Amino acid sequence: MSQPRRPWIARALLTAGVTCALICGSPVSAWASSSAGAPANADAALVARIAAQWAAKGSVRAQFRQTQTLAALSAPLVSTGALVFVRDRGVIWRTDTPYRVTYVIGDAGVTKVDASGHRSVRGASRGGVAQVSQMMRAMLGGDLSALYSQFDVRAEGAPARWRLLLTPNQPQLAQAIKSLRMEGGALLQTIEMTAANGDTTRIDFSDSERIDALSPAELAVFGAR
Numbered sequence: 323m324s325q326p327r328r329p330w331i332a333r334a335l336l337t338a339g340v341t342c343a344l345i346c347g348s349p350v351s352a353w354a355s356s357s358a359g360a361p362a363n364a365d366a367a368l369v370a371r372i373a374a375q376w377a378a379k380g381s382v383r384a385q386f387r388q389t390q391t392l393a394a395l396s397a398p399l400v401s402t403g404a405l406v407f408v409r410d411r412g413v414i415w416r417t418d419t420p421y422r423v424t425y426v427i428g429d430a431g432v433t434k435v436d437a438s439g440h441r442s443v444r445g446a447s448r449g450g451v452a453q454v455s456q457m458m459r460a461m462l463g464g465d466l467s468a469l470y471s472q473f474d475v476r477a478e479g480a481p482a483r484w485r486l487l488l489t490p491n492q493p494q495l496a497q498a499i500k501s502l503r504m505e506g507g508a509l510l511q512t513i514e515m516t517a518a519n520g521d522t523t524r525i526d527f528s529d530s531e532r533i534d535a536l537s538p539a540e541l542a543v544f545g546a547r
Contacts, residue, residue, distance in 0.1 A: 384530040
């Protein structure tokens with residue numbers, strides 16, 4: 323199990339970064355921009371309506387179940403935990419099973435917090451992880467054109483039940499990700515990432531709720547004083 327752990331964590335953080343960027347996205351008008359990679363009119367209108375539902379959320383807390391299917395393993399890796407998304411801070415990604423570990427993904431990068439509260443900053447990301455991290459920071463800052471500059475976007479369904487397909491349009495990002503599929507309604511319910519090598523990561527969210535304020539423990543994890 324020691325060999326696949328590093329790519330497993332990297333893909334989990336990559337998926338969490340994309341999820342954070344999409345859930346914590348900002349003003350609706352930006353989704354309708356006509357930058358590179360922007361969807362056709364009908365798709366753009368649906369994406370704008372989806373964004374309208376998300377725009378009011380601000381901060382979201384949810385439980386997750388993540389299933390990773392890796393070519394190197396005979397059985398899927400399953401983990402569960404909780405996530406907290408805050409538009410102006412980033413995301414807390416806490417895995418409870420099969421082992422406990424917490425990552426904080428924000429503008430400064432990725433910080434690991436162990437069970438004793440010790441914090442360690444991961445080294446600079448490269449390749450697809452770096453590009454998604456840059457996209458996330460841009461989107462959290464209100465520049466949603468970053469989404470269209472990195473992905474071709476297709477949308478179908480209705481605001482109450484929609485599906486999005488994101489396909490990288492940048493060669494460097496395509497080296498890490500083949501596609502991202504998302505489904506949801508008022509909030510994101512499922513995200514599935516297919517890596518360039520065919521490995522897949524699926525995250526199903528449950529008990530999602532909007533939050534107006536972080537708990538003292540969550541503030542501490544973000545490093546707020």
